[in-house]
Amino acid sequence: MKIVVLDGYGLNPGDLSWEGMQALGEFTVYDRTAPEELLERSAGAEVLITNKTVITTQDMAALPTLKYIGVLATGYNIIDVKAARERGIIVTNIPAYSTNSVAQMVFAHILNITQRVAHYAYANRHGRWANNPDFCYWDTNLIELDGKKMGIIGLGNTGRATARIAASMGMQVCAYTSKPQSELPEGMQKMELDEIFRQCDIVSLHCPLTPDTKDLVNAKRLAAMKPTAILINTGRGPLVNEQDLADALNKGVIAAAGLDVLSSEPPQYTNPLLTAKNCFITPHIAWATKEARIRLMDIAVANLRGFISGNIVNNVAK
Numbered sequence: 001m002k003i004v005v006l007d008g009y010g011l012n013p014g015d016l017s018w019e020g021m022q023a024l025g026e027f028t029v030y031d032r033t034a035p036e037e038l039l040e041r042s043a044g045a046e047v048l049i050t051n052k053t054v055i056t057t058q059d060m061a062a063l064p065t066l067k068y069i070g071v072l073a074t075g076y077n078i079i080d081v082k083a084a085r086e087r088g089i090i091v092t093n094i095p096a097y098s099t100n101s102v103a104q105m106v107f108a109h110i111l112n113i114t115q116r117v118a119h120y121a122y123a124n125r126h127g128r129w130a131n132n133p134d135f136c137y138w139d140t141n142l143i144e145l146d147g148k149k150m151g152i153i154g155l156g157n158t159g160r161a162t163a164r165i166a167a168s169m170g171m172q173v174c175a176y177t178s179k180p181q182s183e184l185p186e187g188m189q190k191m192e193l194d195e196i197f198r199q200c201d202i203v204s205l206h207c208p209l210t211p212d213t214k215d216l217v218n219a220k221r222l223a224a225m226k227p228t229a230i231l232i233n234t235g236r237g238p239l240v241n242e243q244d245l246a247d248a249l250n251k252g253v254i255a256a257a258g259l260d261v262l263s264s265e266p267p268q269y270t271n272p273l274l275t276a277k278n279c280f281i282t283p284h285i286a287w288a289t290k291e292a293r294i295r296l297m298d299i300a301v302a303n304l305r306g307f308i309s310g311n312i313v314n315n316v317a318k
Contacts, residue, residue: 001025105286109258146170151200154207246272
């Protein structure tokens, strides 16, 4: 079986091993594949493994030997699964491998915003504390999380993990979810979407990107938030209208935002959030702890083994 990994660098920049996948067939891995390189590199392959490289309906039609596409991520919008299904191509994804790592990043952003650790560490490296007349100093608001309201939008694996951390820090957890109140953990309050934005001190996005959730965070909802509120997005970039959020931050409509995802990645230099006031952006790395990447690799290998043995798992093209 010919197996081609189209863009392996994101998962494995050199600190993991491909040996589990190598053992399953004739194996080739590329760090990155440009659209114009895809067909040549994929010729004759029965298995394509992709992270962010798009495989179009036209590509599938041009690759008659293709039987399996393994997506190295939970989201699989880079594949037209309907077209794959019609061609009998199995498409698998990697669910729930980074739950705790992403929840951890949510609070890395929250704690950075509320405590401004990076700000003070940088200032002290440049002599601020050494030249201070008092034993301490602060020039930002320092915020205690205990008793604050945390709004979770979407109560899947990561939303629940984030809620557990929030509760352990003494926060009141509110959730926008289809689940009834009777199925929510003790102490968690179900709320309507707009009520989350109005009442909560921190709003964290954990819902999937669909036509209904695109621009879920927009000027109207931002205007309803408290001026001290914080928005966190570790879900999908297009959940947020980026110009609306940049305007809200620059005008002080809300206090801050912590983002690990943007609508286009890497972003354009013109993205207004890159220069917005109190906007803290990490480069889509919430998923990328070594522990999470090891799990991702193990599940990717297990998915492919399942396909080979006829015991297919995590098939999103049913």
